[in-house]
Amino acid sequence: MAVIIENKNLGDGMFLMKTDCTKKSTPGQFYMVRGWDRYPLLSRPISIFDWDGMTTSFLYRVVGEGTEILSKMTKGMEVTLHGPYGNGFPDILEDTVTLIGGGIGTAPLYHTAKELRKRDPKKNIKLYLGFENKSDAAKAFEELDAQVIVRCGGYITDHVDYENAGTILTCGPEIMMKTAYERSKPYESKVYVSMEKRMACGVGACLGCTCKTEGGNKRTCKEGPVFEGGEVFFE
Amino acid sequence: MSRLVTKLVGYEMKNPVIAASGTYGYGEDYKGYYEPDVLGGISSKGLTLNPKQGNEGIRLWETPSGLLNSIGLENPGVKAFAQGSISKMKKINSMLIVNLGGDNLEEYLEGASILNDWDIDLIELNISCPNVKAGGMAFGMQCESAGLITREIKKISRHPVMVKLSPNAPSISDIAISCEENGADAVSLVNTFQGMAIDIRNKRAVFNNVYAGLSGPAIKPIALRMVHQTAKAVSIPVVGLGGISTWQDAVEFIMAGATAIQIGTGNFPNPNLGKEIAEGLEKYCEDNGFKNISEIRGII
Numbered sequence: 079m080a081v082i083i084e085n086k087n088l089g090d091g092m093f094l095m096k097t098d099c100t101k102k103s104t105p106g107q108f109y110m111v112r113g114w115d116r117y118p119l120l121s122r123p124i125s126i127f128d129w130d131g132m133t134t135s136f137l138y139r140v141v142g143e144g145t146e147i148l149s150k151m152t153k154g155m156e157v158t159l160h161g162p163y164g165n166g167f168p169d170i171l172e173d174t175v176t177l178i179g180g181g182i183g184t185a186p187l188y189h190t191a192k193e194l195r196k197r198d199p200k201k202n203i204k205l206y207l208g209f210e211n212k213s214d215a216a217k218a219f220e221e222l223d224a225q226v227i228v229r230c231g232g233y234i235t236d237h238v239d240y241e242n243a244g245t246i247l248t249c250g251p252e253i254m255m256k257t258a259y260e261r262s263k264p265y266e267s268k269v270y271v272s273m274e275k276r277m278a279c280g281v282g283a284c285l286g287c288t289c290k291t292e293g294g295n296k297r298t299c300k301e302g303p304v305f306e307g308g309e310v311f312f313e
Numbered sequence: 314m315s316r317l318v319t320k321l322v323g324y325e326m327k328n329p330v331i332a333a334s335g336t337y338g339y340g341e342d343y344k345g346y347y348e349p350d351v352l353g354g355i356s357s358k359g360l361t362l363n364p365k366q367g368n369e370g371i372r373l374w375e376t377p378s379g380l381l382n383s384i385g386l387e388n389p390g391v392k393a394f395a396q397g398s399i400s401k402m403k404k405i406n407s408m409l410i411v412n413l414g415g416d417n418l419e420e421y422l423e424g425a426s427i428l429n430d431w432d433i434d435l436i437e438l439n440i441s442c443p444n445v446k447a448g449g450m451a452f453g454m455q456c457e458s459a460g461l462i463t464r465e466i467k468k469i470s471r472h473p474v475m476v477k478l479s480p481n482a483p484s485i486s487d488i489a490i491s492c493e494e495n496g497a498d499a500v501s502l503v504n505t506f507q508g509m510a511i512d513i514r515n516k517r518a519v520f521n522n523v524y525a526g527l528s529g530p531a532i533k534p535i536a537l538r539m540v541h542q543t544a545k546a547v548s549i550p551v552v553g554l555g556g557i558s559t560w561q562d563a564v565e566f567i568m569a570g571a572t573a574i575q576i577g578t579g580n581f582p583n584p585n586l587g588k589e590i591a592e593g594l595e596k597y598c599e600d601n602g603f604k605n606i607s608e609i610r611g612i613i
């Protein structure tokens with residue numbers, strides 16, 4: 079159980095929920111979240127937007143029943159968080175890192191950029207964030223000590239400097255991640271992608287979230303959600 | 314905890330709570346929540362003779378208080394499972410149940426004969442998986458085929474056999490009778506109900522196989538009725554499951570005649586469920602002064 083500290087409407091259907099969960103997590107991991115008792119049946123997989131030792135936050139978009147309930151919750155109410163689950167993004171040793179996020183797929187990149195900076199004050203960190211419409215979601219990223227490029231509308235992958243990208247970490251629609259992977263190929267960048275699949279258990283038990291990879295089937299919730307680009311975009 | 318000790322096909326389980334096939338992996342995945350030896354038994358993910366990649370496309374679809382799945386028996390094959398997982402499962406102090414599926418009789422038989430070389434406690438013969446095209450459920454739909462496969466497996470297996478029944482059969486209790494007549498040591502029911510979902514925006518079925526299997530609280534009342542009918546129809550033990558998500562649900566199934574119960578979909582929203590049900594049943598017996606849970610078995 080965690081208690082909601084704040085649940086802010088950022089506009090365009092997006093909310094930022096801060097909870098008092100102190101549990102350690104690594105960037106790119108997620109929680110199975112539920113803000114209700116028995117119904118709806120399943121918990122919702124939501125990435126960790128931020129963890130600072132004292133709080134854990136989530137950036138989410140209202141798309142259906144579960145996220146709708148979350149959006150109506152207020153300060154002081156309890157949410158159940160199972161996790162953190164998944165592998166998360168690896169630590170990047172290269173000097174330059176480019177993070178590319180599309181829509182709500184930007185969520186895990188905040189914590190990721192923050193941790194990268196913490197580990198290496200000199201690293202060149204670039205974030206490319208693409209949103210469909212204007213909202214306050216982009217603002218949440220502004221305080222990061224990194225170069226933040228935000229675009230509304232169009233394809234964010236059109237704005238990336240692939241030649242000088244260094245290692246690429248990306249999360250968002252599969253087509254966006256695939257484009258980033260393809261376009262970075264000539265420069266032989268290492269690319270990590272965060273996959274999204276429907277999940278029931280989150281712990282690796284149900285095989286509902288299987289992701290086809292070059293090395294055979296993998297569980298997105300356990301061996302993922304972060305995979306190397308070439309592992310999943312091999313066909 | 315002796316109030317919960319339950320005998321099933323000669324094995325003494327510490328309690329009648331079993332993790333259902335396909336919802337508990339091979340016993341390791343919920344270790345972050347509780348030690349799996351809290352459970353009376355663990356049924357492995359469904360295995361087939363040859364490895365299976367499982368189904369393409371969407372595999373899970375949530376419905377009101379239910380879950381449609383179309384996993385398609387993704388598994389490494391009986392041999393790889395035996396070599397890779399049996400010794401690990403064996404270390405868990407819990408009844409080791411291997412769920413065995415197949416596309417045809419030969420496959421089932423070969424799978425069962427491989428298992429003869431291994432130290433396991435029970436085979437759960439899955440003749441009820443609705444998610445593989447050629448197989449599984451076809452055997453569970455008629456008394457003749459269910460009887461035949463039970464008889465043939467019993468002939469060659471050195472392990473006790475529990476047949477897992479499909480609620481999609483015209484009469485599940487008749488199938489159970491046929492399994493009993495052909496030597497089954499126990500039956501478990503229910504597997505999932507065949508259902509479907511349609512994506513109206515893209516105007517296509519959600520699942521590549523069109524149909525999928527429904528589980529979870531939505532099926533509980535029907536599963537309970539089927540367990541009740543079946544327990545009245547046979548004298549071998551009946552293991553009940555379908556939508557159990559609280560210890561109270563488990564009590565209902567036992568009152569309806571189940572010797573033991575399984576928890577499947579209920580593990581997903583509540584990863585502590587196995588432990589909670591074992592504790593809940595213990596307290597229920599204590600509060601009611603039952604020396605053993607069997608005192609309420611089949612009282613309805």
Ligand SMILES: Cc1cc2nc3c(=O)[nH]c(=O)nc-3n(C[C@H](O)[C@H](O)[C@H](O)COP(=O)(O)OP(=O)(O)OC[C@H]3O[C@@H](n4cnc5c(N)ncnc54)[C@H](O)[C@@H]3O)c2cc1C
Pocket residue numbers: 108120121122123124125126137138139140141142143144145146182185186273274275276277303375
């Ligand atoms: C690893 C991972 C991380 C995620 N991180 C975030 C995040 O940080 N912020 C955010 O807004 N969303 C995130 N999502 C997507 C989020 O899980 C879905 O938007 C959410 O489950 C929708 O629930 P709902 O009840 O509002 O929608 P409904 O459509 O009513 O949901 C019905 C069912 O489908 C499932 N479902 C629907 N859409 C998705 C989807 N896109 N992915 C997976 N399951 C889905 C639901 O979990 C539920 O079981 C993530 C998904 C995954 C797999």
Ligand SMILES: Cc1cc2nc3c(=O)[nH]c(=O)nc-3n(C[C@H](O)[C@H](O)[C@H](O)COP(=O)(O)O)c2cc1C
Pocket residue numbers: 284285286333334335336358359360380382384386412439442477503504505527528529530532554555556557575576577578579
């Ligand atoms: C994701 C999933 C995978 C399953 N895989 C198997 C399987 O491999 N073999 C099997 O006999 N039953 C399988 N089942 C069926 C369950 O073991 C159980 O019979 C059914 O879900 C009903 O119980 P429940 O409502 O408690 O889940 C599966 C169910 C689910 C939800």
Ligand code: FES
Pocket residue numbers: 276277278279280281282283284285286287288297298299300
């Ligand atoms: S969600 Fe169950 S295995 Fe990944």
